[in-house]
Amino acid sequence: MILLILSINFFGLMPENVFAVNNEVMPGPDVYLSDQKVVFDDVKPKLINDRTFLPFRKVAELTDTEVEWKGEERKVEAVKDELKLVMEIDNPNVILNRQEKLLDEDEHARIIDDRTMVPLRFFAESFNMNVEYEDGIVYLSPIADEKVGVEGEVYGFYALGGSWNELFGEDYPELGENHRLDTYDTIGVGWYELDKEGNLVTDGNYGFSRPGGYERVLEYAFDEEYNLAVEMMVFKMETKDKDLSSIILSEEKRKEAAKQIILEAENYSGVNLDLEGLGFFSDEDEVTEVQNKFTAFVEEIKEGLDEEKSLTITLHPPNSVYSDAYDFEQLGKLADQVVIMAYDYNEINTPGASAPYPKVKEAVEKSVELIDNDKIILGVRTPAVKYSNVINEKVEDENDINLEETEDREIVKELKEDDEISWRIRHIFLDSVYDLVDEKKEEIDGFDVLWDEDSKVNYVRWEEDGIENYIYYKTDESLNYKLDLIGDYNLKGLAIWRIGLVPEVIYDELDDFFKR
Structure with a gap:
């Protein structure tokens, strides 16, 4: 199973000097895919009020998700199999699988350094990724597909x-x-x-x-x-x-x-x-x-x-x-x-x-x-x-x-x-x-x-x-x-x-x- 490993500050597990408060943008954690450190070409991960944000195209790459930037609408559309997520910049209201969902106020997608950034945890869980925190590390792994189905x-x-x-x-x-x-x-x-x-x-x-x-x-x-x-x-x-x-x-x-x-x-x-x-x-x-x-x-x-x-x-x-x-x-x-x-x-x-x-x-x-x-x-x-x-x-x-x-x-x-x-x-x-x-x-x-x-x-x-x-x-x-x-x-x-x-x-x- 592929593991996406992120070392981040969570519940006080990292040094205080990397905390972000009052929406201040701070350097984010390192990201690991399996045992390999992910290289970010330009925009690095960011930390805002203890939430990790990544460039949306990099998140798409790591989660095997197709994404599209709708520039005129300022929206990100992400699709994987039958799942679809639409996030609008600076708007906590998102659409996940045709249903509206209200995120926390500081969890919305945003523009940082002229790049579109999305909240890692919400994005990953929306596309059936399991998120676990242990010793200041975030472990992401795909949830195995289980066909439940309806009796009919x-x-x-x-x-x-x-x-x-x-x-x-x-x-x-x-x-x-x-x-x-x-x-x-x-x-x-x-x-x-x-x-x-x-x-x-x-x-x-x-x-x-x-x-x-x-x-x-x-x-x-x-x-x-x-x-x-x-x-x-x-x-x-x-x-x-x-x-x-x-x-x-x-x-x-x-x-x-x-x-x-x-x-x-x-x-x-x-x-x-x-x-x-x-x-x-x-x-x-x-x-x-x-x-x-x-x-x-x-x-x-x-x-x-x-x-x-x-x-x-x-x-x-x-x-x-x-x-x-x-x-x-x-x-x-x-x-x-x-x-x-x-x-x-x-x-x-x-x-x-x-x-x-x-x-x-x-x-x-x-x-x-x-x-x-x-x-x-x-x-x-x-x-x-x-x-x-x-x-x-x-x-x-x-x-x-x-x-x-x-x-x-x-x-x-x-x-x-x-x-x-x-x-x-x-x-x-x-x-x-x-x-x-x-x-x-x-x-x-x-x-x-x-x-x-x-x-x-x-x-x-x-x-x-x-x-x-x-x-x-x-x-x-x-x-x-x-x-x-x-x-x-x-x-x-x-x-x-x-x-x-x-x-x-x-x-x-x-x-x-x-x-x-």
Whole structure:
């Protein structure tokens, strides 16, 4: 272990004539890295009120930290792994890992002899260095990384193409060394939809279809080495014609759908019901009836499944405009787990994040009031949301308005007739956003990644051909705010929409956050 050794005056352990009082700057201690004395080229260590200050670039060198001097702002930014520290000259308020912290009055960064100096103890401890004092010597040593992690499950949606390579780490039908089978506890395979009559189909209108060779997915997933649970995901979205509500309100269609789902579930670990927008186009009286009949539908499926089969329900969050027809409390009692899709909060007419942190937190708080927290899985959507201004542009096809751009399909969110359209909204691959940001940084002077402090999300903004564009997207920083909610509220875990669209930076965060 590397030791950084500093001989300093501490608690009277050095001669009185090196003490600094009343903010007087005195010569500081010698510094040792292992058994070698550190050579300072020009500015030597300083002692101010018994605190040791070093030039910030030398501290960075000794602690293996990347630093940057923001001259116009008079700030030092230091980064190491996931840790970030921002210190402003002569300001005791610092920002450590997005949180403000108030230092002692004489502990702030300062300019001495035209050089930026930082407090050694605070800086070192901020970056996981252990500080011990013995016989007037300061011993600094790195704290060994210990992965603590949160107990929780990761649920992945496997659907709509492109999922094989990411999950199995190789082209179909091979299993590669860099597979992601160890990341997930359960996958929901999006191979089924309900048609208008309530029949279970494997070639539906929204692209939720069962691919050829699907058996190989089950073979690898069920292998005892990985032992993944695999649920059959059943999808249907409400339309203006109220196709989904019509199934639920018809006893004949409802029972036939339940019967077919129960029968097909024999091939899987369980069922995931993802029936979205239920009752969105219904009036208040009909919504109540739809809610009751849907609960009965879920109860019938639950009773018909074998005891060892799991039942997951994927729901809009309680604070969503799409949630009125779902009885969260009763559904939570029937389900083994509930995925809360805490996203799609973005406005049609105002650029903004799909999953702003205050809304996601509110969704979690409302959910735990209605459902046992150990059944709740927080849903995260990886695609970014892009807004392009179309105030002066005629939009001829409503299907252009809100779609998820992938290589193989488009999903369209239905809009009510009275919705005004001033922005074209697309959900796009996260990897493609990272590439676009890099391109724009080269093309546009001053182009930079911005941070929406209210939403806790990164975004970029630029104009092109007279069109104003915004993209709000996930980074490791924004994801961490969502992950913290899982630990804070003791939720069951995280669900990811969807496998095939998850960049490595997201997987790295999951590996660090969850115990595996």
